Amino acid sequence: MAGEESVKTPAPPCTYCGRDTEPVTGKKVYPHIQHEDLWPGKYWLCEYCNAYVGCHADSDIPLGTPANGELRRARTKAHKQFDKLWRGANKSPRKQIYESLAHHLGIPTEKCHIGMFDLKQCKMTEDWSRDKALLRQVRSIKKNHEPRRGRKRKQW
Numbered sequence: 054m055a056g057e058e059s060v061k062t063p064a065p066p067c068t069y070c071g072r073d074t075e076p077v078t079g080k081k082v083y084p085h086i087q088h089e090d091l092w093p094g095k096y097w098l099c100e101y102c103n104a105y106v107g108c109h110a111d112s113d114i115p116l117g118t119p120a121n122g123e124l125r126r127a128r129t130k131a132h133k134q135f136d137k138l139w140r141g142a143n144k145s146p147r148k149q150i151y152e153s154l155a156h157h158l159g160i161p162t163e164k165c166h167i168g169m170f171d172l173k174q175c176k177m178t179e180d181w182s183r184d185k186a187l188l189r190q191v192r193s194i195k196k197n198h199e200p201r202r203g204r205k206r207k208q209w
C-alpha cells in the first residue's frame with residue numbers, strides 16, 4: 054500500500070460528486086483480476102461513484118478525469134476507433150489527427166485528450182473516427198484503380 058507521503062499530486066475531484074478522489078493501487082480497482090501489470094499501478098478512486106482514473110507511468114499524475122463504468126467503456130471505444138487513424142494503413146501524423154479532432158469537437162488542441170472527454174465527446178470521436186477511416190479506405194481504393202496521370206488511354 055502506498056503511503057500518504059508518496060503522493061505529491063493534489064487529488065483530482067470526482068467527475069460526478071465533486072469529492073476528492075483517493076489514491077489507491079490497482080489491487081483496489083481490480084480486486085478480482087490478479088495481474089502483475091494491473092495491481093501495482095496507481096489510480097485515483099471515488100468509491101461513492103465507482104469512478105477512477107489511472108496515472109501516467111511511475112507517477113501520481115492522472116491520465117485524465119475520473120470516469121465511471123459507462124464513461125470508461127465509451128472512452129475505450131473512442132480510443133479504439135481514433136487510434137486506427139494514426140496507427141493503421143493510410144495513417145496520418147498523430148498530431149495532425151488530434152488537431153482535426155479538436156476542430157471537429159470545437160475544443161483547443163491542448164484539451165483534446167480522450168481521457169478527459171465526457172460521454173457526448175466520446176461518441177462524437179468514435180463516429181468521426183469511423184467516418185474518417187471509411188473515407189480513407191474509399192480514397193485509397195479509388196487511387197489504386199485510377200489510370201495513371203499523364204498517360205493517355207488507348208483509343209480503339
Ligand SMILES: [Zn+2]
Nearest residue numbers: 067070099102
Ligand atoms: Zn464521486
